[in-house]
Amino acid sequence: MLKKILIAVDGSSYSTNTLRYLGQLFHHLPDIHFHLLSIVPTSSLGSAARDWLSEAELLNTISPATRKMLVSQKKYMQQALDNLKRLGIDEKQVQTSVSLSQRSVADDIIHEARKGKYDALLIGRRGIGKLQEIIMGSVSATILEKCHDVPLWIIDGQVNSCKFLVPVDGTSHSLKAIDHLAFILADNPCAEVTLFYSKAILGSHPTIEPKDFYAIWGEEWCEEHLRRPDSLFHAPQQILLDGGFPAKRIFWLETDMGIDPSRQILRQALIDDFGTIVMGRRGEEVSKGIFRGVSDRVLLMAEGVAIWIIG
Numbered sequence: 137m138l139k140k141i142l143i144a145v146d147g148s149s150y151s152t153n154t155l156r157y158l159g160q161l162f163h164h165l166p167d168i169h170f171h172l173l174s175i176v177p178t179s180s181l182g183s184a185a186r187d188w189l190s191e192a193e194l195l196n197t198i199s200p201a202t203r204k205m206l207v208s209q210k211k212y213m214q215q216a217l218d219n220l221k222r223l224g225i226d227e228k229q230v231q232t233s234v235s236l237s238q239r240s241v242a243d244d245i246i247h248e249a250r251k252g253k254y255d256a257l258l259i260g261r262r263g264i265g266k267l268q269e270i271i272m273g274s275v276s277a278t279i280l281e282k283c284h285d286v287p288l289w290i291i292d293g294q295v296n297s298c299k300f301l302v303p304v305d306g307t308s309h310s311l312k313a314i315d316h317l318a319f320i321l322a323d324n325p326c327a328e329v330t331l332f333y334s335k336a337i338l339g340s341h342p343t344i345e346p347k348d349f350y351a352i353w354g355e356e357w358c359e360e361h362l363r364r365p366d367s368l369f370h371a372p373q374q375i376l377l378d379g380g381f382p383a384k385r386i387f388w389l390e391t392d393m394g395i396d397p398s399r400q401i402l403r404q405a406l407i408d409d410f411g412t413i414v415m416g417r418r419g420e421e422v423s424k425g426i427f428r429g430v431s432d433r434v435l436l437m438a439e440g441v442a443i444w445i446i447g
Contacts, residue, residue, distance in 0.1 A: 139168040139320060141289075142254040144245045144275070146174060147212035150260030154291045155216055157442060158258070159223025161298060165323065166226065172216055173248055174209040174234045175241045178202055198236065209234045242278035249286045255320070256444075258289040280435065284417075284447055287316050293440040297411030298326045303401050303430070304333050304372050306342030308349060309416030313446040314372040317414050318379025328385045330410070331372050334400040335392035342368065398433035405441055413438070417447035 143158070145151035162168050178198055198206070213232040221227055237244050249257040261276045276290060302317065304310050321327050344367050346358040361371045369388045376386055394400035405413055417431040431445055 137167070137319075140171070140252065140254045141168065141256050141258055142171050142173060142245075142249050142252060143258045144175070144279075145172050145212070145216060145260075147209055148260070150291070151212075151216070152219070153294055154258055154260045155219050155223065157291050157295050159220060159225060160295070161324065161327065163224025166229065167323065168229065170220070170225070170230045171252065171254070172213060172230065172232045173245065174213065175237050175244045176202060176206050176209055176234065177237045177241050195236070202236075206234065206236065240278075242275045242282070245275070246279060246283045246286075249283065254286060256287040256289050256316075257283065258291065261290050261292045280445070287444060287446045289442060289444050290435065291442045292438055295411040295440070295442050297409050298328065299408070299410045300327060300329045300412045300414055301401065301405050301408075301410035302329060302331050302372065302414045303397070304331050304368055306344040306368050307416065308352065309418055309447050311349070311352075311372060311375065311416070313414050313416035313444070314375045315379075316446045317444070318376045318381055321376075322380040324381075327381075328387070329376060329381065330387040330389050330408075331369050332401065332404060333368060333390045334394065334397040334404075335390070336394045336397040336400050344368065344371075396433070398430045398437065401430070401434055402437055402441075410441065412442040412444060414444040415446070417445055 141158075143154055145154065158170065195203075195206075213234060217227060217230055217232060220230055235244070239247070245257070245259075248254075257279070259276045259279060261274075280288060280290070300317065300321075302314060304314070317329065321329070344362050346355075346362040349358045349362060361367060361374045364370050369390075373383075373386050373388075377383060389404070391400065391404070394403065401413060404410070413434060415431045415434065417429055431447075435443055435445070
C-alpha cells in the first residue's frame with residue numbers, strides 16, 4: 137500500500153533536518169509519497185475574514201513582509217525538492233505546496249493532515265528549551281496538543297541512526313504504535329527495531345488480558361499471541377512480522393534500572409544510539425495527573441532524536 141507523509145517545512149535548518157531524516161530512512165523506496173507543506177502566517181485580517189477570502193484575494197491584502205516570505209518559501213520548496221532527489225527520493229514521489237494561513241499555522245497543518253488522510257505528519261522542533269516550548273506554545277507543541285488522530289513524527293536536531301527504540305507495556309496504544317511502525321517500515325532495508333520494557337519504579341507492571349484486544353486484532357490472533365508468558369514482547373514482534381518486517385532485525389531489551397521510565401527510555405536511546413523512539417499515547421480525554429504521561433515527559437526532555445507519537 138502507498139504510504140502518505142505530510143511534512144511541515146519553513147525553510148529553516150530544522151526543516152533541513154527533517155528532509156535529511158526522510159532521505160536516510162526512505163531512499164530508493166517507491167511505495168511512499170511525501171507532501172512538503174509550507175504555511176505562511178498572515179496577521180492583517182481577522183480569522184473570520186480569512187475563512188471566506190480566496191487565496192488570490194488574500195494575496196492582495198498581505199503586507200510586503202508577508203509577500204516576501206511567500207516568495208522565499210516558494211524558492212525554498214524547489215531547493216527542498218532538489219535535496220530530496222540528492223538523498224535518493226524520486227521527484228515523482230514528492231508534492232509541494234505553499235499557502236497563506238487561513239486560521240493559524242498549526243491549525244492549517246492539522247487541517248491538511250486530516251483532509252488528506254495522511255499516514256503521518258512530520259514536524260521539526262526548534263532548538264529552544266523544551267520546557268519553554270511547551271509553555272510558550274510553538275507550532276510543534278500546539279500540533280502535539282491538538283492532533284491526536286494523526287501519527288506525529290517530531291524531529292529534534294540531526295538524526296543519524298536508523299535504529300528504532302519502541303517502549304512496550306502491553307496496552308492497546310502501545311500495540312497500535314507497533315502497528316503503525318510495521319506499516320511504515322515494511323520492506324525497509326536498513327531499519328532495526330528494539331522492543332524495550334523498563335521495570336522502573338514509577339513504571340507500570342502490565343497484565344495483558346487478550347479479550348481486551350479482540351475488537352482490534354480479532355479473537356484468534358489475540359488468543360494465540362497475547363496468552364503467552366512472553367506476550368509483552370512476542371505480540372509486538374508478531375505485529376511487525378505480520379507487516380513484513382524481518383525477524384533478524386527485531387530485538388528485545390528489558391531493564392529494571394532507574395526510577396522514571398521516561399528517563400530510562402531516553403538513557404537507553406543515548407547509550408545504544410537509537411535515532412527514533414516510537415510511542416503510543418493515551419487519548420486526550422484521559423487525565424495524566426501531575427507527572428503527565430510518559431510520552432509527554434519523553435518529548436519534554438528529548439534532544440537529538442526523532443519521536444513518533446501514535447494515539
